[in-house]
Amino acid sequence: MSELGKKTLLIVDDEPDIRHLLTDALAQKGYQVRDASQGSEMWQVLAEQSVDLVIMDLYLQEEDGLQLAREVRERYATPIMMLTGKGDETDRILGLELAADDYMMKPFNLRELTARIHALLRRSATISPLQTLNSDHECLYFGKWILDLTARQLRDQQGEEVILTLGEFSLLETLATRPDRVLSREQIIDLSRGLETEVFDRTVDVLILRLRRKLEANPKAPEFIKTQRGLGYLFQGPVAKSS
Template structure:
């Protein structure tokens, strides 16, 4: 009897978590779900899965840190096509079976593309359509990463503060508005008719452009 591949899906968004899990199960895989690092470790206590689908922006713990700890993983920006995800999951599993015992595969996309822009998440470089690098401060980079990891999803000011500053965030701090304004300038986004970062009155902000994760040079 053929072995059934075991996939662990880690995402704090319940809807995405269950959507991916249901789709993979319907395509013949055994699936475990986790909303955070604690639940992930509980699953791992029962045995290592064949592959992990990991959201980078987990509450309380950085997904990249978890990925480095595991030394295995697969991540991409959302929303995404589940058929494409299934194809990539199967591709990684095929590569894993070809490796010697104990060796692991890590597949990560280090370029996030949106509109006329590309963000190199390894070098932390923002590149325009002509390949010209646009400098970002540390705070601007963190905010852009949050938006790119949560595209087309409403994020409140408090959520943006927590995701960019963590425990240092002040619930009454409105500096996030200034930071959004600076990031819009970097992206040459017009506030009155924004192409990328839209303001939702009394709600927060939404990154409206589609985001695609691609492999960069040398990947």
């Protein structure tokens, strides 16, 4: 985070007009804003300072925004918002599946964009990747996994952390705190605090797929997150709670 407690935003877009518009608008809201027109500039900024949120164009002229987002997600827990000028739902799903925490279409409303940025930053403020498990923390235990609800971390029994996006953690928390109970997609959306903006049934399915890849020994034959055809999903217990 930058001096004076300002949140730092990084805009990755190959359109100068968009970068200038967002830089000016977000700076007026009190954010420190860095910008990059391509991946090499983005990595340089990320190496120079801590960034609280990346706002990235899905369609860059010389590079694949989805691939860049995936690479950022592999190295950082920083929230990512994807921007794109295409309205195809498939693109939206691909962006979510590969890394994004939220998604907006161009042209966008600046007030709505600012509200979503604020919501992502507010939710991510509860996540501390450097926090370790503590006996005072509220935790859930299932299989080899420890879900620390206080630190908002997922670790295995050896203490290795698995990085989850905000949406992934919220969905896992929703399911694991209600073991052996079938939840419809609509119920999951209502109960998941991390799925606050522009959520639809397919988003839940994509997040389930992502969680299975991270949790399950065999994602195609899941041990924990079970599909109940025509009904929704069930988290297979037992789940133990810290006392």
